[in-house]
Amino acid sequence: MLRVAIIGSGLQCRRRAPVVKDDPGAELKVIASLHLDHARKMAQAMGCEASDRWESVVFRDDVDAVLVCTPPHVHADISVAAMKAGKHVLCEKPLTRTLAEAETMVRVARETGRVLKCGFNHRHHPAIWDAKRLLDEGRLGKPLIGRCRYGICGRPGYEKEWRADPKQAAGGQFIEQGTHAMDLFRWFMGEFRDVACMTGVQYFKEQTLDDNGMAVFRMEGGATASLHASLTQWKNLFSFELFGEDAYVIVEGLGSSYGTERLVFGKRDFDAPFAETVTEYRGGDRSWNAEWKEFMGAIRDKREPIGNGRDGLEAMRVALAAYESERTGRILKVRDIA
Template sequence: MTVRLAVVGCGLIGQRRARVARAVGDRVVVVADVDAARAEAVASENQCEWTADWQEAVRREDVEVVVVSTTNNALAPVTLAALRQGKHVLCEKPLGRNATEAAAMVQAAVSAGRLLKTGFNHRHHPAIARAYDLCVAGAIGSLMFVRAIYGHGGRPGYEREWRANPELCGGGELLDQGVHILDLCRWFMGDFSEAFALTGTWGWDLGRVSQEQAAALGLEPGYQLEDNAFALLRTASGTVAQFHTSWTQWKNRFTFEVYGRDGYLAIDGLGGSYGPERLQVGK
């Protein structure tokens, strides 16, 4: 069955989602972006219509699924509108700038009886998916702990990009790459009953949360977006996850290690600039 979709947000991720949809036989009906020239260019590639008005895109009766790949501040408004129009939604991570926005989207999906998925694409990396299957099959016994590192060094001008703007992003590295690690930890281990984290800003002159932004973002006034985050989490059964995410890693790095009573699974690399993707199984 061919799925008809709209893509709202025509940046790198939106472009990739549109290409994948076409590759599997689905149809991109319309793309939307506040940058009309970019929307037009992506529409040309996908042989579809375009608009600079995202509300027009989500209202279309010939659209079944909306892919929301905007900056974080627009994730909730677009997703909520699409769900209320009866569309299924793939919303890119982090599913809003905070728990309040995310909860509103989940409730809207339940009320509308529509699917809402988050773009946690790391679950689909071959090494990670294989590690999960082995873990579920009991290959390493009952879990004890997980530890992970994920980071990069940014690029010249990173402090001027949208990720450095509290209003647009709602958080720093913890909300950017850290949310992928958190998702993987929950996937392998289940929900956590305890959480402790430390954040710091050492390498980049990132934005600070204003008095006016604080309430909407759920952050303290004056908080500077973090370029490093360290987290320690524990499940009700006692298994522990520890991870560090960083925008000052300098050399791109991804490691995700799962330790059980009978062995371990160690994933290194994600392909591309993060190096070849490898899975080691050991005892």
């Protein structure tokens, strides 16, 4: 039985807590948050204890794993303390705010032998999973280009949220949502080589962090990729495309407000009529459940999880290189960002 604490009682806790509660192999012990009344409300609904002190929760003897569902500025402090206290950690993306913090988390995971998973739930969406399987089976051929558009509709009052606060967030929308795409590009196409990026504050002007970011990348293998992350995509959109030498995959939707999740698979054929296979994944967002199973599996099998701490660190490096490209107005080598 894996005994679990969740730190942070907001949106991500609402998504992850029911998954833990429904797992017969896990027990949700406690939910902690800055605001005790919020933690209590969640804890009451989930049938567990509440706390407003993560500093004591991560040291509890009756806790084996900690889910870090807070804003990024405290990810590293909580995760490092938890791992040093012998707990496995699933930490939300973006892993941290700085590379130094991310490197510390990865190092502490190695030294303590604890499982550290970054909350890259997009890897666990069934359409993405099946697209990756097609790539791994050699059905797409060598990747040539990747393209991701990922956007949400920002909300009134956005400027008052932690997401708009440079002291708590890792950056603007470009990293907040875009980090998922950067992780997927890396998972599908290998390491990044070059990046050029432009970001802007175009609509939510009462705050300073980007509400739109566009970047182009070249991968070490020669493939190219583009990303647009947006807070002014007034109708939510997720589209991830990968074109290989022999075939292509297009993933659209993530369930719920992003629309039905679907995978399109088509082959290169210069003459025949186009024939695409379309798979639609019914029901809601299954990624949280699948990601949890992967975390549990990694703990059970004493192995690295898919989407581990290093993956979180490398996605950070790409995002920070992109911001540096915007700042300097230059195309940058991602590996030079330290």
